Amino acid sequence: MIKNFLEIDNVTFAASAKNKVNNVSLRIENKGDIICLLGPSGIGKTTILRTIAGLEKVQSGKITLNNRVLSSKDKHVEPENRNISLAFQDNSLFPHYNVIQNIEFGAERNKSKKKNLTINEAVNFLHLKNVVNKFPHQISSGEAQRASLARSLVSNPDLLLLDEPLSNIDQNFKEEIQVKLKKVLTEHKITTIIVTHDSYEAFYLGSKCGIILNGQLKQYDDPYNVYHFPNSIEVVNFLNRGTLIPAKVTGENSLESNDLGTIKGNFIKHYPKGSDVKLLIQPEDLEHDDGSNLKLEVVDRQFRGTNFIYTLKTSSNLLIPVFVHSHHIHQHEVDEKFGIKRPINIDHIVCF
């Protein structure tokens, strides 16, 4: 007996010979869990959702939902018989029905079952009240995307698949909808897989995140671990939240870098003394201190509202990002010198 709610066993997802994600194994342990799949555009994330939904067939491996095999080499349950709902990224509303009729189409499914969410609730939380009587061609792409999301939510699926669900939605709505969506999914225990290329969205919504790169599921872990303990240089490069600098392991808890000097902290993996490694420096690892004798040149400064990200150039021309709180007194211009607090202490040292 399988204990996990969803099991993907060694499945190769392929929409075409080029667009393939090989040998994916992934579990959703409990009903109501939300996971996010992250990856660059065109890598095959949508293909994974389409295959789970039954719109594509698997070439190898097995997909099991709630102890029922949905896809394998010899078996393919048709999409209409899976009770899986997929909200497409593009506008997939029925063009000849208005918004409310489109949402009602979703509600017709599983009529007898107790509803997760009523049509009214969905319309309200997705701010669709003003467009319910409009036709798809009369509304914006963001509204169409929300209507599509509403249709999927009210269909009471066993598994909800969301393909870039908030990509066309205005920033001011996006964060509010993210919060409400998470609340609705959690409250009603709707098991969900969300595909996105926005790591912030994935880290917020997902209890687990999968990183898909170069045709493989590179890492599948909780968001904190994905961010702080990336398991490969590819994941580091994809998340683009740090720089790898050359360093030499000098002890159980220390390294020496030509650019930053001595760095102390806890290695998450053992490296023998004297090893040459690439050390991951993330924006929050270094602290600003203009009194320090370690000064780096400012090449860029990004104001992000809550914080600044300075990009600093080392003596060997490496670019290092440094996070500084927005209210901190540190107004350094480009080309000025920026001090880094020493000794450098990093909570967890990630090397490759």
Place this chain on the structure above:
Amino acid sequence: MFLKKINIWHISSFIISLIVAVPILTVFASFFDPTGNYSAILKNTFLYEYIYNSLVLLIGVLILTFFIGVTCAYLVSFYNFPGVSFFRWALILSFAVPAYIYAYSLTAFFENYGTAFSILKNLFGEINYNPYIPKFDGMLGAILSISFSLFGYVYVLTRVSFHYQSQNLIELGKNLGFSKKKSFFKIILPSARPAIVAGLSLVAMETLSDFGSVSFFGISTLTTGIYNAWISFDDLALANRLSFYLLIFILSLFILENYSRKKAQYHTLIKSGIKKRNSIDLNSKKAFLAFLFCATVFFISFLFPVLQMLYWTINFPKHLADLDLIKLLSNTMLLVFLSSFVLISLSFISNYGNRLARSKFLNILTTFSVSGYAIPGIILAVAFITFISWFDNTVINFFGIKTIKSIFIGSILGLILVYFIRFYSLASNGIKSSYLKISYSIDESAYLLGYSKFKTFTNIHIPFLKNSMLLVGVLIAIEIIKELPITLIMRPFNFETFATTAYIFASQDLLEAAAAPSLFLIIIASFFILITSRYILRD
């Protein structure tokens, strides 16, 4: 694995495409059949004349339709002048006049002691005007008749393309300092090129397959050659061989047309963010010239044949009285409704089957089968009879069943089947173009909401496509009302339509008697055109 993929939709789509492809395959297959002595005689005598005449006719018609169609489309799309709104739709009424009826009118008006003679006599007294009245017969008559009957294809397609050209494009020309003339030749015309080529390809196909007007003017083309080989010399194999040559020629045009349509995104569709173009007001002299041009084309292409037929119908009331109008109308409408029903239903099934299968093989077969539209009605009818005869002699005889020829030849069923093959492309492409507007994710959304394939078809597709379905139905009706050669060959004994009645009278030199059925034919076709003009001009 392959067998697993097959379902009822795929099989239906395959069978429908195969039925449509049968006549084309028959023509290809019979290429190697031995022909009679007439073949050798023909090679040494008339074959080159057939080819030469077909080419001259084709080139003449293409030049004239290009000039008339593009000029009219340009004027009504870009300028404001008196009557422009009227001309925009009135110019498509020329679709209601088949080339053979135009040919009758042209001859009736300009022949010795014809209508022109009568008008001059009434106005200026009785002298012999015949030497001063120009004669539009022979090749010139055929080119004029076909051109004024077919320029609508170029007009409609070019107008749609011009209509959707955005203001941005025109302003770009102004920005670059182009004169109006330079803007027209460097920007407007090239951006409408695919539409113009598509229109001209349709004209070319229709011209090569024209039978009524060329036979009326006594021009020997490949199409009349096929008819003669079969009817006069009873050489079906030669008819098929000539069909083969014509088919290759037409298929080349068809491929050209298809190729040009694939790139039909030259013009920019107006969507939000692109400015809609405003028409330019012309000064009085230019406005008058624009009005004069459109009015002349409208008069020559539509009013002239209508008035000529009306004149005769009124002047020879006996012919009208002799006509069994109810019978002709009911026969014509029976064919229209049966054909529309069969064509639309099967096109729907086949398109949905193709959509589900997404099979390259099925797509190739469909593309091949829709080329039936490019094949002259005569070839289709001959090929169909050839196939049924072969099937009857081999398969049916083998099973010892009585002949089935009478079921398919000289029957309504056979007639509808050949119409089906001939106009399948019109119906199928019409429905396909609307189907393409429904993205696959719409179907997939329906499946994911628990809808089966059948329920998706009935609850999602049919409601969405009902307008296109009606439009296609009306377009089929217009074509069937005008259709001549297939009806002539395949119809049951004593079963007449307006088209066949007009032809039979005209071929017996009883043009006056042909007037009334021709007039009714034009009126009914015009009615169908008027109710769909909004869609025709838009899409």
